[in-house]
Amino acid sequence: MAPWLRLEALGLTENGVRIVEDVSLKVSHGRTLILGPNGAGKSTLLRLMHGLLRPSAGHVVWPRALMQAMVFQRPVMLRATALANIEYGLKLRGIPAEARRRQALAALTRVGLPELAARQARRCSGGEQQRIALARAWALAPQVLFLDEPTASLDPHSSREVERIIGEIAEAGTKIVMTTHNLGQARRLADEVIYLEEGRVLEQTPVDEFFRRPRTSAATTFIRDER
Amino acid sequence: MNEISASLALALDLVAGGESRLAAIVLLSLKVSLGATLMACALGMPLGALLSVGRFPGRRVLIVLFNGLMGLPPVVVGLLVYLLLSRAGPLGQFGLLFTPTAMVIAQTVLVAPIIAALTRQVIDDEWREHREQLRSLGASRPRAARTLLWNARFALTTAALAGFGRAIAEVGAVMIVGGNIDGVTRVMTTTIALETSKGDLPLALALGVILITVVLTLNAGAYLLRQWAERRWG
Numbered sequence: 203m204a205p206w207l208r209l210e211a212l213g214l215t216e217n218g219v220r221i222v223e224d225v226s227l228k229v230s231h232g233r234t235l236i237l238g239p240n241g242a243g244k245s246t247l248l249r250l251m252h253g254l255l256r257p258s259a260g261h262v263v264w265p266r267a268l269m270q271a272m273v274f275q276r277p278v279m280l281r282a283t284a285l286a287n288i289e290y291g292l293k294l295r296g297i298p299a300e301a302r303r304r305q306a307l308a309a310l311t312r313v314g315l316p317e318l319a320a321r322q323a324r325r326c327s328g329g330e331q332q333r334i335a336l337a338r339a340w341a342l343a344p345q346v347l348f349l350d351e352p353t354a355s356l357d358p359h360s361s362r363e364v365e366r367i368i369g370e371i372a373e374a375g376t377k378i379v380m381t382t383h384n385l386g387q388a389r390r391l392a393d394e395v396i397y398l399e400e401g402r403v404l405e406q407t408p409v410d411e412f413f414r415r416p417r418t419s420a421a422t423t424f425i426r427d428e429r
Numbered sequence: 430m431n432e433i434s435a436s437l438a439l440a441l442d443l444v445a446g447g448e449s450r451l452a453a454i455v456l457l458s459l460k461v462s463l464g465a466t467l468m469a470c471a472l473g474m475p476l477g478a479l480l481s482v483g484r485f486p487g488r489r490v491l492i493v494l495f496n497g498l499m500g501l502p503p504v505v506v507g508l509l510v511y512l513l514l515s516r517a518g519p520l521g522q523f524g525l526l527f528t529p530t531a532m533v534i535a536q537t538v539l540v541a542p543i544i545a546a547l548t549r550q551v552i553d554d555e556w557r558e559h560r561e562q563l564r565s566l567g568a569s570r571p572r573a574a575r576t577l578l579w580n581a582r583f584a585l586t587t588a589a590l591a592g593f594g595r596a597i598a599e600v601g602a603v604m605i606v607g608g609n610i611d612g613v614t615r616v617m618t619t620t621i622a623l624e625t626s627k628g629d630l631p632l633a634l635a636l637g638v639i640l641i642t643v644v645l646t647l648n649a650g651a652y653l654l655r656q657w658a659e660r661r662w663g
Contacts, residue, residue: 324663
């Protein structure tokens with residue numbers, strides 16, 4: 203499989219603190235999960251990949267330009283209806299009003315919330331807002347979807363629902379790069395695991411291998427402690 | 430004490446009587462200050478949002494400048510606009526001095542920095558919350574500014590109101606560029622100043638009561654609007 207994203211000696215230093223350090227890797231799988239303890243630099247690495255942060259060293263190389271979208275840990279909604287929030291991203295892409303409405307409603311239906319179309323997004327529950335955020339990203343038909351701990355602030359029921367939707371998005375052909383510290387989730391969703399600690403990549407292995415015999419003692423400890 | 434209560438009684442009679450001279454003064458006050466507030470919003474709100482979201486050389490200098498201009502003394506603004514509009518001034522040919530238009534211009538200059546600075550503060554908070562999401566969706570900075578202005582529409586009523594409060598309560602600027610001409614450019618504050626110095630306290634007090642009532646009513650209205658909006662939009 204040819205890599206669709208390459209990181210070359212990527213680093214980010216902020217106020218003298220090295221948050222991401224000398225990360226070189228190739229992403230070629232459909233579903234890559236970034237694992238690691240809190241403060242390992244998972245979210246920062248994701249933001250560097252997506253282009254929200256500018257690296258202080260190295261490069262993010264896209265061999266072929268891919269349409270990207272991102273879902274954050276906490277969904278941020280505009281003061282508007284759920285449907286209008288989904289439409290907003292489409293509007294920025296210059297899609298005419300009628301097509302926009304149709305696509306937004308289709309996305310909201312795919313995440314199982316068509317009945318919320320006319321509801322004020324910020325009045326919806328946390329779980330509902332995260333699903334609306336997924337619909338907002340999905341409506342853009344991204345080729346790559348970045349997800350930063352999308353279930354970390356959700357109750358178990360909403361988490362399962364969000365996980366199911368992410369599975370469906372991947373199933374439909376969108377490449378997924380996602381951070382989590384939920385091992386079960388990584389096991390269920392990942393093709394490949396990137397293990398990060400203190401801003402460095404310690405492992406990049408297929409998911410079965412990662413859980414069966416992690417190569418580094420750090421990952422072994424992490425798996426044992428998180429279980 | 431007696432004089433005050435007697436004056437107040439007379440003042441209330443004047444208000445209740447709906448005397449046309451009084452009504453004209455109140456109406457002109459509202460027209461001038463509302464007009465100035467609208468103009469200042471049209472200028473100050475986009476400017477404030479761009480100061481918050483934008484990235485351009487001189488941004489910090491402008492932020493400090495606008496914060497400083499919030500405390501601009503009305504008489505100085507009046508003087509500057511007077512120089513601008515006077516016959517020999519750069520805009521003298523339009524003959525605007527001592528007209529309500531001149532008063533709107535002066536109050537716009539006075540109030541626009543206040544609205545810009547307050548808008549910047551509101552949009553700063555919005556930008557902190559929405560920045561990553563908007564950038565991820567591909568919104569340009571001007572576009573983000575526009576989106577956040579609309580998103581903060583209810584919080585921004587406070588900024589508009591602060592501007593209006595400043596405009597309707599100031600004397601210095603309208604006195605200088607309006608000239609306090611009876612029936613033409615006389616507004617509540619200039620009348621209060623004049624009538625007080627002439628010793629006609631009832632009229633001055635009547636206008637004072639109306640002025641306070643107008644400001645309180647608007648503030649209460651804005652407060653209720655925000656409450657309602659927060660319940661509805663979250």
